[in-house]
Amino acid sequence: MAPLLAIKDLRVRFRLDDRTIEAAGGVELRVERGETVALVGESGSGKTQTMMAAFGLLPTNGEAAGSVKFDGAEILGLPAAALDRLRGAKIAFVFQEPTSALDPLYSIGAQIMAPLIVHSRLSRRAARRRALELLALVGVDRPERRIKSAPHQLSGGQRQRAMIAMAIANNPALLIADEPTTALDAALQMQILGLLGELQRRLGMAIVFITHDFALVRRFASRVCVMAEGRVVESGPTLEVMARPKAAATKALVEATATGEKAPPPADAPILLEAADIVVDFALPGGLFASKRTLRAVDGVTFSLRQGQTIGVVGESGSGKSTLARALLQLTPRQGLVRFEGRDLAALDARALRASRRDMQLVLQDPFGSLSPRLTVGAIVGEGLLIHEPAMTAAERAREASRLLGEVGLDPALLNRYPHELSGGQRQRVAIARAMILKPRLVVLDEPTSALDRSVQKDVLALLRQLQEAHGLSYLFISHDLAVIRAMADEILVMKDGRIVERGPTRQIFMAPREAYTESLVANANNLPGEAGEEDCA
Numbered sequence: 001m002a003p004l005l006a007i008k009d010l011r012v013r014f015r016l017d018d019r020t021i022e023a024a025g026g027v028e029l030r031v032e033r034g035e036t037v038a039l040v041g042e043s044g045s046g047k048t049q050t051m052m053a054a055f056g057l058l059p060t061n062g063e064a065a066g067s068v069k070f071d072g073a074e075i076l077g078l079p080a081a082a083l084d085r086l087r088g089a090k091i092a093f094v095f096q097e098p099t100s101a102l103d104p105l106y107s108i109g110a111q112i113m114a115p116l117i118v119h120s121r122l123s124r125r126a127a128r129r130r131a132l133e134l135l136a137l138v139g140v141d142r143p144e145r146r147i148k149s150a151p152h153q154l155s156g157g158q159r160q161r162a163m164i165a166m167a168i169a170n171n172p173a174l175l176i177a178d179e180p181t182t183a184l185d186a187a188l189q190m191q192i193l194g195l196l197g198e199l200q201r202r203l204g205m206a207i208v209f210i211t212h213d214f215a216l217v218r219r220f221a222s223r224v225c226v227m228a229e230g231r232v233v234e235s236g237p238t239l240e241v242m243a244r245p246k247a248a249a250t251k252a253l254v255e256a257t258a259t260g261e262k263a264p265p266p267a268d269a270p271i272l273l274e275a276a277d278i279v280v281d282f283a284l285p286g287g288l289f290a291s292k293r294t295l296r297a298v299d300g301v302t303f304s305l306r307q308g309q310t311i312g313v314v315g316e317s318g319s320g321k322s323t324l325a326r327a328l329l330q331l332t333p334r335q336g337l338v339r340f341e342g343r344d345l346a347a348l349d350a351r352a353l354r355a356s357r358r359d360m361q362l363v364l365q366d367p368f369g370s371l372s373p374r375l376t377v378g379a380i381v382g383e384g385l386l387i388h389e390p391a392m393t394a395a396e397r398a399r400e401a402s403r404l405l406g407e408v409g410l411d412p413a414l415l416n417r418y419p420h421e422l423s424g425g426q427r428q429r430v431a432i433a434r435a436m437i438l439k440p441r442l443v444v445l446d447e448p449t450s451a452l453d454r455s456v457q458k459d460v461l462a463l464l465r466q467l468q469e470a471h472g473l474s475y476l477f478i479s480h481d482l483a484v485i486r487a488m489a490d491e492i493l494v495m496k497d498g499r500i501v502e503r504g505p506t507r508q509i510f511m512a513p514r515e516a517y518t519e520s521l522v523a524n525a526n527n528l529p530g531e532a533g534e535e536d537c538a
Contacts (some may be wrong), residue, residue, distance in 0.1 A: 001033075002069070002071070002072040003030045003031060003032050003033075004031055004032060004033045004070065004071060004173060004174055004206050005029070005030065005031040005054075005068075005069070005070055005174060005206070005208070006029075006030050006031075006067070006068075006069040007027055007028060007029040007030070007050070007054055007066070007067070007068050007069075008028055008066060008067040008068075008069075009026050009027075009028065009066040009067065010024060010026070010027040010028075010029075010050060010053060010054065010064060010065075010066035010067070010068065010076075011024060011025050011026060011027075011064065011065045011066055012024040012025075012046065012049050012050060012053040012058070012062065012063075012064050012230070013062070013063050013064075014059075014061050014062050014063075014421070015061045015062075015063070016061065016417075016421070022230055023046045023049040023050075023053075023062075023230055024046040024049055024050045024053065024227075024230040024231070025230045025231055026066075026231060027046075027050050027066075027227075027230075027231065027232055028232060029050075029208075029225060029232070031174070031206050031208060032206065033173070033204060033206055034200065034204045034205065034206055035206055035207075035222055035223070036200065036206070036207040036208075036209055036220060036221045036222055036223075037206075037207070037208055037209070037221060037222070037223045037224070037225065038208075038209045038210075038211060038217040038220070038221035038223070038224040038225070038238065039051070039208055039209070039210045039211075039225050039227060040210075040211055040212065040214065040217055040224055040225070040226050040227065040253060041212065041226060041227035041228055041249065041253075042212060042228070042249070042252075042253070042425070042455060042456060043212065043423040043425025043426055043456060044422075044423040044425065044426060045227040045228050045229065045230070045249075046227055046229070046230035046231075047210050047227045048096070048178055048210055048423065049062075050227070051176050051178065051208065051210065053076075054068045054075075054076065055068075055075070055083065055086075055087060055091060055093075055176070056075075056076075056078065056080065056083045056087075059420065064076060070086065070090075070091065070174070071090075071173070088115040088118070088119055088170065088172075089115070089119040089170050089172065090172055090173045090174065091172055091173070091174045091176070092166075092167035092168065092169075092170070092172035092174070092175050092176070093167060093175075093176045093177075093178070094160075094163050094164050094167045094175065094176070094177045094178060094180045095163065095178050096178045096179035096210075097367075097368045097369070098151070098159035098160045098162070098163045099151065099152075099159060099368065099369040100368040100369060101163060102151040102159060102162070102163065103151075104150065104151055104152060105150075106150075107147065107148050107149060107150055108135075108146060108147060108148075108149050108150070108151065108154065108162045109128065109131050109132075109135075109146075109147030109148060111162075111166060112131040112134060112135070112147075112162065112165050112166045112169060113127040113128060113130075113131050115166065115169050115170055116130055116131070116169050116170065119170045120169075120170055128147070130169065131147060131165070131169075132144060132147060134165035134166075134168065134169060135147060135161075135162070135165055137165065137195070138161040138162070138164050138165045138168075138192070138195060139161055139188070139191055139192070139195070140158055140161050140162065140165070141318070145284070146158070146162075148285070153282075155317045155318040155322070157188055157316070157317025157318060157480075158317060158318060160180065160181070160192075161188075161192065163180075164180060164192065164195075164196070168199055168203075168205075171203050171205070172203075172205060173204075173205060173206065174205070174206045174207075174208070175196070175205055175206070175207045175208070176207075176208050176210070177196065177207055177208065177209050177210065178210040179210060179211055179212075180192060180196070180209075181193065181216065186480065186481075186482065186521065186524040187316055187520065187521065187524040188316060188317055188480075189216070189524075190219075190524060193216070193219055193220050196220070197220065209221050212253070212425070212454060213454060214242060214253050214254050214454070217238055217242075218238060218239070218242060221238050222237065222238060223235070223236065223237060223238060224236065224237075224238045224241050224242075226241070226247060226249055226250045226253070227249075228247070228249035233247040233249050233250070234246055234247040234249075234250045242254055252455045253454060253455060256454030256455040256457070256458055260487050261486070261487065261506070261507075262310055262465065262487070262488055262489065262490055262506075264309075264490050265306050265307065265308035265309045265490065266308070269306040269307045269308050269309065270306065270307050271304050271305070271306055271307075272305055272306060272307045272309075272340065272341060272441060272442060272474045273304065273305040273328065273338070273339070273340055273442060273474065273476075274304045274305075274337070274338070274339040275301060275302060275303055275304070275328060275336065275337070275338050276302050276336055276337040276338075277300050277301075277302055277335070277336040277337065278298055278300070278301040278302070278324065278327055278328070278334055278335070278336040278338070279296065279298060279299060279300060279334060279335040279336055280296070280297045280298040280320075280323050280324070280327050280332060280333070280334045280335075280498075281294045281295065281296050281297070281335075282294070282295045282297055283295075296498055297320050297323040297498050298320045298323050298324050298327060298334070298498045299320075299497070299498040299499045300336075300499065301320075301324055301336075301493075301495075301498075301499070301500055302500075303493060303500070303503070305442070305474050305476060306474065307441070307472050307474055308468065308472045308473070308474060309474055309475075309490050309491070310468070310474070310475040310476075310477055310488050310489045310490050310491075311475070311476055311477065311489060311490065311491050311492070311493060312477045312478075312479065312485035312488060312489030312491070312492045312493070312506065313325075313476065313477065313478045313479075313492075313493045313495060314478075314479065314480065314482065314485055314492060314493070314494055314495070314521060315480075315494060315495035315496055315521075316480075316496070316521075317480070319495040319496050319497065319498070320495050320497070320498040320499075321446075321478045321495055322365065322446050322478060323498075324495070325362070325444045325446055325476060325478060328444065328476070329357075329360055329362055329444060330345050330346075330353060331362075340356065340359070340360065340442070341359075341441075343356075355388075358384070358388045358438050358440065359440050359441040359442060360440060360441070360442045360443075360444070361435035361436070361438060361440040361442070361443050361444070362435065362443075362444045362446065363428075363431050363432055363435050363443065363444070363445045363446060363448045364431065364446050365446045365447035365450060365478075367419075367427035367428045367430065367431040368419060368427055370431060371419040371427060371430060371431065372419075373418065373419055373420060375418075376415065376416050376417065376418060377401075377405070377414050377415055377416070377417050377418070377419070377422070377430055378397075378398055378401045378402070378415035378416060380419070380430060380434055381401040381404055381405065381415075381430060381433045381434045381437055382397035382398065382400065382401040382437065383434065384434065384437055384438045385397045385400060385401075385437060385438070388438060398415065400437060401415060401433070401437065402415060404433040404436060404437050405429075405430075405433055407433070407436070407463060408429040408430075408432050408433045408436075408460065408463060409429060409456060409459050409460065409463070410426060410429050410430070410433070414426070414430075425456055428448065428449070428450075429456075429460065431448075432448060432460065432463075432464075436467060439471060440473070441471075441472070441473065441474065442473070442474045442475075442476070443473060443474075443475050443476075444475075444476045444478070445464075445475055445476065445477045445478060445479075446478045447478060447479055447480070448460070448464075448477075448479075449461065449479070449481070449484055450479070450480075450481070457484070461484065461487060461488060464488070465488070475488070477489055482510075482521065482522065485506070486506060486510060489506045490505065490506060491503065491504065491505055491506065492504065492505075492506050492509045494509070494515065494517065494518045494521070496517050501515050501517055501518070502514055502515045502517075502518045509522075510522060
């Protein structure tokens with residue numbers, strides 16, 4: 001019997017002005033019915049573009065050649081109408097960045113119902129019932145409420161779970177999961193991977209699991225194909241490849257992990273940021289005869305951050321971490337007191353607050369949503385200088401932007417590229433460069449390494465440490481990756497349901513957590529089960 005998916009000699013190119021860039025060259029990949037194959041590689045290795053090309057999802061300046069057979073039939077180059085009958089029905093996708101994949105104008109429920117109505121011909125009432133079942137299945141709390149929510153009203157983890165619900169709606173034969181757990185904490189990662197495994201067994205679904213994280217591959221995939229510079233450089237059973245990697249790219253991925261501990265700031269370091277009794281409420285719409293309700297996203301948070309200090313904020317998706325960050329930076333309405341360098345931010349007028357933003361920068365979790373698609377990388381990175389250093393010439397801004405790109409590990413030649421032409425990891429590094437170009441005193445980092453492969457993650461964390469030591473920066477570091485928090489933070493705040501349930505020095509939190517919730521987070525982060533199969537990729 002023919003494999004479910006057979007890719008042979010797939011070549012992917014992008015036309016940029018008067019030149020052509022090769023994103024993948026001669027890729028070979030085979031996926032049998034009901035199995036999981038991991039496609040692993042650093043950001044920019046071509047793994048995502050390979051899958052996009054295979055199923056006709058390249059942008060207009062992209063082109064693909066070779067052979068892609070699904071269920072024995074050639075699909076590369078099929079008309080859009082024919083591909084539409086496959087995508088969403090027999091072939092489904094979970095993308096890396098749910099914010100860019102979900103339509104901001106429609107509720108989560110409407111978007112899950114759409115493929116059910118189009119492909120399964122369900123009535124709206126039946127589609128809504130199925131959507132509620134799917135939301136519950138993927139672990140979205142209060143699905144009867146969340147089904148009415150717009151994407152921006154959900155946390156990053158909730159959005160990703162909604163994407164998974166949409167993808168599995170029609171029981172597809174093949175699921176392309178592109179970094180499906182990137183935005184999730186360790187506990188939810190295990191839940192989602194367990195859910196996908198259970199769905200796979202129940203439906204006989206095959207999965208192509210795209211990731212940069214070998215720890216997840218060991219948990220989930222029987223076979224692995226490692227990509228570097230647009231080619232498959234190694235393939236085989238997962239445990240065999242991890243135990244005896246042959247290619248240099250594979251060795252780098254297997255060995256990469258966040259390590260080290262941060263040196264604490266001086267005991268007499270001045271307090272840079274003070275927060276007291278921070279409360280953030282969101283009004284929820286009521287029904288026809290029901291009154292409006294209020295969701296308390298942050299509930300009475302108090303802490304202080306010293307110059308040169310890093311405070312890590314951890315907790316499951318939806319615990320209030322990102323909402324707290326926005327409240328501290330005056331980006332969302334809140335109650336309570338926030339002082340920066342002794343000044344009450346709520347008392348500043350618009351002009352003074354704008355000037356203060358030079359010293360308070362934010363790196364968001366989702367770089368695709370935070371980078372303007374209409375600006376080049378150079379314009380994005382230099383945008384802050386345009387506002388806060390108006391006397392600088394365009395050439396000076398370009399030189400400074402080029403320098404910052406080099407500092408965050410990007411080729412300065414990317415200055416004239418656009419965000420959609422970059423990988424997820426490259427976009428995240430552009431976001432970091434944009435924040436650092438103004439030499440701020442406080443940087444709020446909201447999952448700054450979640451889109452980066454492990455080897456690049458180490459480089460970026462080393463860069464953040466270097467910048468902190470050189471300039472006395474203070475970081476509020478939000479992450480679900482406890483290995484990253486352990487390597488970066490002096491102190492940890494553990495959040496649950498909008499409250500701080502435990503706080504303390506990093507070593508104490510990891511070695512002797514007091515709360516059961518904290519203990520479960522640490523245990524889940526250390527839990528790396530996995531199985532492996534016996535076949536090669538091609």
